[in-house]
Amino acid sequence: xxxxxxxxxxxxxxxxxxxxxxxxxxxxxxxxxxxxxxxxxxxxxxxxxxxxxxxxxxxxxxxxxxxxxxxxxxxxxxxxxxxxxxxxxxxxxxxxxxxxxxxxxxxxxxxxxxxxxxxxxxxxxxxxxxxxxxxxxx
Numbered sequence: 001x002x003x004x005x006x007x008x009x010x011x012x013x014x015x016x017x018x019x020x021x022x023x024x025x026x027x028x029x030x031x032x033x034x035x036x037x038x039x040x041x042x043x044x045x046x047x048x049x050x051x052x053x054x055x056x057x058x059x060x061x062x063x064x065x066x067x068x069x070x071x072x073x074x075x076x077x078x079x080x081x082x083x084x085x086x087x088x089x090x091x092x093x094x095x096x097x098x099x100x101x102x103x104x105x106x107x108x109x110x111x112x113x114x115x116x117x118x119x120x121x122x123x124x125x126x127x128x129x130x131x132x133x134x135x136x137x138x
Contacts, residue, residue, distance in 0.1 A: 053137060057129040065125070066091050066100065073132055080128050085121060 043051075064074045082089055088105035102118050103110035113121065 049137070053130060053134045056137070057126070057133045060129050060133065061125060066093055073136060077125070077128050077132050081121070081125055084124060084128075089121075 060074060060077070064071055065078065069075075078089070090103040090105050090110050092101045092103065094101055100122075102113045102121055104113060
């Protein structure tokens with residue numbers, strides 16, 4: 001048990017050193033840009049927020065929805081989507097496919113959705129995810 005705690009503590013110390021170094025390099029890069037006369041950031045705060053919300057929403061859709069995460073935000077997104085669809089859903093990434101597969105959970109077993117239904121569901125999933133992430137972000 002003590003060996004594991006030593007390795008975990010050591011790993012966290014190394015990680016902390018890397019974070020400190022990365023912050024120092026970022027400050028140094030920023031100082032160099034300012035010395036060269038470049039402006040700080042020309043992107044307005046609301047645009048930055050929108051970009052961040054979209055990036056987080058993409059992560060939620062691509063990773064957490066598929067992993068069966070028990071995150072409360074992910075669960076609420078799934079529940080709202082299933083309530084709007086009117087049936088339980090199963091999300092999968094088959095190993096041989098490049099695209100996410102969506103199945104309707106029926107008593108006879110999972111049934112894959114048609115292309116039109118899938119496109120509508122994906123649009124709705126994206127909209128719900130954007131709303132949830134935007135509402136929960138500081």
